[in-house]
Amino acid sequence: MSGINEDSVRGGNIIKDIGTDDDWQPTEIESLCMNCYKNGTTRLLLTRIPFFKEIIVSSFNCDHCHWSNTEIQSAGEIQDQGVCYTMKIKTKQDLNREVVKADSATSRIPELDFEIPPFTQKGSLSTIEGLLDRAVAGLEQDQPARRKTDPDVAARIDEFIQKLQKLKDVEEEFTLVIEDPSGNSFVENPLAPLKDEALTVTKFKRTIEQDKQLDDINAMRNEVLVFDTNCPECNRSAKTNMKLVNIPHFKEVIIMATNCDNCGHRTNEVKSGGATEEQGTKITLHVTDVSDMTRDVLKSETCAVLIPELEFELGMAALGGKFTTLEGLLKDIKDLIVDKNPFISGDSGVTETIQKLKEFGGKIEKVIAGEVDVHIILDDIAGNSYLQNVYAPEPDPEMTIEKYTRTFEQNEDLGLNDMKTEGYEQDN
Template sequence: MLLTSIPYFREVIVMSFRCEHCGNQNNEIQSASTIRERGTVYTVKVLNQGDLDRQLVKAETATVMIPEFDLTIPPHRGQLTTIEGILRDTMQDLGGDQPLRRIQDPPTYEKIESLLQRLKEVVPDDDDEAAPTMKERKAEDPIKPFTVILDDPAGSSFLEFKDSMADPKWTLREYARTSEQNISLGLIKPENAEQERLTQKEGPPNPDDEDELPAEEVFVFPGICSSCGHQVDTRMKKVNIPYFKDIIIMSTNCDICGYRDNEVKSGGAISDKGRRITLKVEDAEDLSRDILKSETCGLQIPEIDLVLHAGTLGGRFTTVEGILTQVYDELNEKVFRGDSVGAADSSDNREFEIFLGRLKEVMTAAQPFTLILDDPLANSYLQNLYAPDPDPNMEVITYDRTFEQNEDLGLNDMKVEGYEPPPRTD
């Protein structure tokens, strides 16, 4: 047993066992620290041979998924390995019983054999004379792109980034555990799970703000999930943002397929003027500011040439860090969507990788930047940390909408007075 520390992660216990009599051996790891308050999901886009060498810490509570191969590795013993190592382990585990499956269960044999062939395109067998050897491979050599997703509700797993957390191929997302996950981790008793589930179910979509936003009645509307077609409930709640106005938050969560959607609408009248909010972000504290971006609001960060037009992402009520993370996730999916090596290695994608790296620096406030919200309906909001006093890092300007803006918003033809039909004279 060895207690060791993994850089940028935490301390782990590495255990190795080998029997000299029968040859049985086993290697695994266990976390040497407490369970995190939130689960973690690491995502890495694998594009070349060098990406296969990324270190991977898989705790006994973690699941590894590779969507391109329809491969899911369920929670099992802990492992300290690499992406290539876990692929080779999977090939070895699945391939060991293939001769028996070929006789007893031919359909399953064919499915697994197809998966093994696709895995061998990425990680060739050492016995394959036509495949390049380890010494002949170069880190920059392209391979067929795929995605590795490491999901651990205990937050005890890790997937290595290159150079820094600004690595455009690497992302980390944290999430709140469900009651079932808390039970499996031994954090709550089964008899307490139902009460916790009901509390989460009837709570507001943003529970962290429940102390600040007054509780209102939650309305539930049954509907159909747009992803899997099962019955799903949409919850709607009106809340008040201090020093701003009422808003309506709508949330849809599907328990069958995991589809989630959250949207925010204005709950007040149409403003007579537009509003432009400019914030100078200087440190990580500014990233925690609440932000309400309506569907009519545009967003800009001049330092990295980021421009989001009105309608992009829809309405969102989150934090500055949260909105930037959503922008990154949307762009990241578009950059690495190519199915061939040529698509992944194009010059356009290289430019996007550079842009995503700059966006990641902004997401961590590694450098100061300017955030601009321009909403012609003045339905957007950015938290003032000094309220009700003016915020020295924030500038709020109201302006008159142009005729073109009113036309795009459908306000020029809107008639709110004198719309009754004229009285009949006969």
Template sequence: MSSEDLTNTTENKKPIFRNIDADDADPETTEIESACMNCFRSGQTRLLLTKIPFFKEVVLMSFKCEHCGFESNEIQSASEIQKKGVRIELSVKNAEDLNRRVVRSDYTSVSIPEVELEIPSQSQKGEITTVEGIIARTIRGLTQDQEVRKIEHPEAAASIDAYIHKLNSLRELKSHFTLILEDISGNIFVENPFAPSSDPNCKIIHFERQKDQDRILGLYSPEDSPNADENDHDDESSEAQKKNLLKPIAEDAWGIDDLNGEVLQFQTLCQLCGSSCETNMKLTKIPHFKEVVIMATVCETCGCKTNEVKCGGGIEEMGIRFEVRVENKEDFSRDVLKSETCSLKISELDCEVGPSALGGRFTTVEGILVAMKDQLQNEGCLFRDSADDEIKNRLESVIDKFDQILASKLPVTLILDDPAGNSYVQSLAECDEIDSNLIIEKYERSFDQNEELGLNDIKTEDY
């Protein structure tokens, strides 16, 4: 293959998961023949691989039967199962909360304690809906065959009518209620109408999955093997011998001194389009801090460039909080290490970014601000054309203020809060001097923060 053909092949590559665009003449839909669940004759299912801003990659499926007219649509998550499950508690107080968009997978359970409503996971297919849509779907399910039920089982029908009346009261907001979504796969999303500010009515909790939950998702560990218990005693001595034999080899192969000057490469998938690409990884040491692993990825298919930082040490004994006053170009040049557990906040803009939004990265103050701006600018108008004008105007105003900050016209205070204590901000003062624009505070973590980091379940004595 000539270099010209190779260039043309690379240019013709398109991301597997692309943004929905009205100007895209080739949306890459796939049609497959499938059986109709209503008349059992052949129909057509259309598949579209796309992305939801601020969320993940999804597969949209639409079915239509030309024989009986039956139609259905479904959404499935195409992203990997997350490391932790997610529980979202939304306090519904007004019509705006009812209109919040919700993305849920097959593994999402839904409950409303006020009316004792519980929808188990895997009982409904994943979908893109709203809070009101979840209630409306429940009412439709209860109403089905209600006329026949009134004749054959009048008492049960009367109880269902009374319960439907309660659900309609929720839709009419006659009282406040709490919607609880829990997903062991971690692939759920609830719209934040206050973006880019934090959501005062929504609480998000990440939790460690139990073994039985991992098995539901198809995740198994070597200990789950049927013969694991039988072979435990036989393998103990051999495993000890292997560790003793491999220890000097591992120390030579993975020694810190050797890795400090070496760049390792491994295959991975692009986080935007899902195409295969290479990630470069290097171990380095930040002065006055600790060793970190820096990873950089460039996708040749969609051109996405990402970098990520993993701390080489464990969780520190105390959390750490930085307040950086950004007033001039010198402040923009500070080195910043933001770990995966560090959240960002700019009080002057009422803008707050969660720990998982930008990931871990080693950059400067300017780089952090540019990354925050780019994420809001590229994916800020949630669901694009369907976004409210008020949200669009609010985001445009925030982006304009980011431009003023980057032009040194608007001084702000950037706050980095890391409960794990694995973040770092460079001081511009000399050793014996105090940096007036940098405040560093160490604090004791709360129970909830330890729970988020998985420290409450760790037992280090008498185990």
């Protein structure tokens, strides 16, 4: 995580064996809540599990909106071989065994013909009972909507949830299989270093498909993809570079940049790596110093830009998606409105209009130079824009982030009103 400093971190030694020190406290970091955009607390625990390896446990909790999230990551590399744990659960005591489930692992309960595919859940440090609870929570998540759109399917899922819940009574023996091609999952053996007759651990060589899946995930986060396209200016063949980038305290975005060797045209475009958020987001920055011009800005294609002091508003369709600095965004606005405006030159230019546009360009230059204090507002109805908090993980005194419920018209602009995600197969 970025933004960690000596004042914001409290803790002891970096890695200790889990459960060996009652006084050992996790490292605590103040960090931004992605649900309400207020500050919450992330707790990091770098721990060594006996007879296994080091892992990083992270847990986030927001006291404002009570949103929470827990996940684990391996502190090591992908192992040479995959691993498969087969556990026979015979008593309720077996449900208390600790389990490290990497996000690349597949979980199965053969008796119920139930499987959780890899990469559908984030990694977790839990117990066998916790895994069952997490599976139930995942199935229950969309049940309220499903009961309205497809009651028959909802009833069958409710019936299956009851079967999962009943497993916790351990009235009959059942089997839990965790198969992880990365080799970074683990099921506790309480008898270690002695053999556990109820637990079978086997190593296996990854298939070509499994190797490719693990490699693709790592490569996608580091590789710049290049493909042929046409230059939007001269229509000659050009190269477009594309990369998946993780923005700290925000989310993953896709950056695309086109460079034309023929006419020299350069452009960049940004697409959100995630879905449309449930609410829109309005980010307001009070620009008080020229140093604010260096802040990173992600303006999505659904974001409008406003500067109240200049009585200026740029619609969300203009400029498209961009990942730049605040100075770069203001220069792009000046280019669009003034320098590259076809109506500012030639016979079509009206003297009064030309003068107003030039005055506006001069005001933008003064804002860039730090000579004028203004408020810059990014209003994104899809919630996919971002403005860097240079004080992160501390709150930014000059910036406010407001989430709001979209109007019917705004949902119409995003095409959400007619979007059907439940029971769509019935229309075919």
